[in-house]
Amino acid sequence: MRSVWVLVIVLILLAGLGPMLAPYDPTAINIPKRLSPPSVEFLLGTDALGRDILSRLLYGARWSLGLAFLISVISLVIGTTIGLAAALGGKIADWVMMRTTDTFLAFPELVAAIVIAGLMGAGTWSLIFALSVTGWMRYARVTRGIGLSVQSRGYVLQARLAGLRGWSIARWHYLPSLIPSLTVVWTGMFARAILGISALGFLGFGVQPPNPEWGSMLLDARVHLRSTPLQMIWPGLAVVICVLAINLTGDALRDALAKRDTYE
């Protein structure tokens, strides 16, 4: 498991220090050197406009990982709020909130995100909106489930009798039991967001050129599949490594959590 943590730290460092490590400007066009194979000058080769692929990958980490982080946090906030409102707000609120959640769940997340981002017009803001608005439902369900089970515990009843209400009960008595499970859901959604961002980028509905986002790099590379196939390998590999690292971290967290719950 230690190797996964090392991998995660390396990835965070690469994304954070990317601009310092990148040998070239990721948007610098260099037509004479277009579609170069990997060499000492360009470690991973260049794309159709002669831009250094390694530099674009390193800068792209900020787009992919940074946006995925932002999106997973926005949907975490939406989902937790709706889940808590359902658990705490009484029967009618619960019904309304849960049917709303079911309604949003009735569309496959990525398909809905494609439609929303596509109709809103391609760009980073519609990407963030589309993926956040289609990504909060799992948080809401988990929050409500745990909220309902916490509700019957003695300390919550005592807090109610002591005169605490609504949001302060949520803050002091629900949140501590929610955090472990929500962290596990969050790692899963973080990984999904990375996949979603690159999928939308690949369809041309996401981050727009010349910004180096991994999905849109794949879209550029696809045309040159025959002549320079390696160009297509790198951005996909970056997505796979990041998603794998996050998923494995999530699995480790979940196992640790299950172990703790058994021993309690």
Added chain:
Amino acid sequence: MIKTFGGLVMRAIVVLFGTAILTFALLWNAPGDPAQAIAMARFDALLTEEVIDQVREEVGLNRSFWQAFGDWLGPLLRLDLGYSAVTGRPVWPDLRTAIGYTFPLAFVALAIGLVSSVPLAILATKRPGGFIDRFAVGIASLGNAIPAYWLGLILILIFAVKLAWLPALGASTPAHAILPALTLGLGVAASLTRIIRSGILEARGQPFLPAIRRRGVAERSVGRDHIAPHAAIPVVTVFGLELAFLLEGLVLVEVIFGRPGLGTFLVQAILARDFSHVQAVVVLTALVFVIVNLIIDLIYRVIDPRIGENDA
């Protein structure tokens, strides 16, 4: 049971109504002037204000939200998908053609997923932690992390470009479906392997098994009649998620392989701002989804009677 059934159906209807409002609100609020886009698609460069206004009047874009929603929902309830404002052709025949390309592909992909994941998971759990188990878990983790479009491009690179064994673009022969079906099937197999494996392991640890064994039930029957049904429950639960995963993959895979299915239909409709096409796909997807989830909920309650009536 009948009460539960009624409650579930009622809930599905509420959710369907919600999806209709959501879909319509999305189309209604989409930025840009759809009248202009439609006029552009029809008449190319010959755009004047009068032409745009005429289109606006004709397509009915100058109404209030709820009025327009009512006008929109009415025909939909009569299963009338209307005409495409861009092509001027009825929506249903074009949609049906697209479904004709998508459905067999989805079916084959699901079959590939099941046929490869069930034996792999059973083999893996013969010796948990052993070589095959670690191999299966590794493949499954990797499969969950590989985006469908990238896997598709790699398969094209290997089997169509380098080896030239299979065609990559289009959908003219059944051979054209092999690479897209493999791309999708491998993704399905990866997530199913994980779920079936942990389902079997969980079932193995159930306290009723030693009791059954002590009664002298043959080991084969223990596996078939007691472990298998138990391990099937999580598979049924995640079937809805699998279907979502499959549909998401389909959109991307069809675009990569140039197959004229539902995904391509949807993406082209979005690019052309063909709202009647977009809404047809969205409404159809939601309908299929809500019905599948309803069926799953019912099956779930039949095979696992422990689920109470109030469980979400």
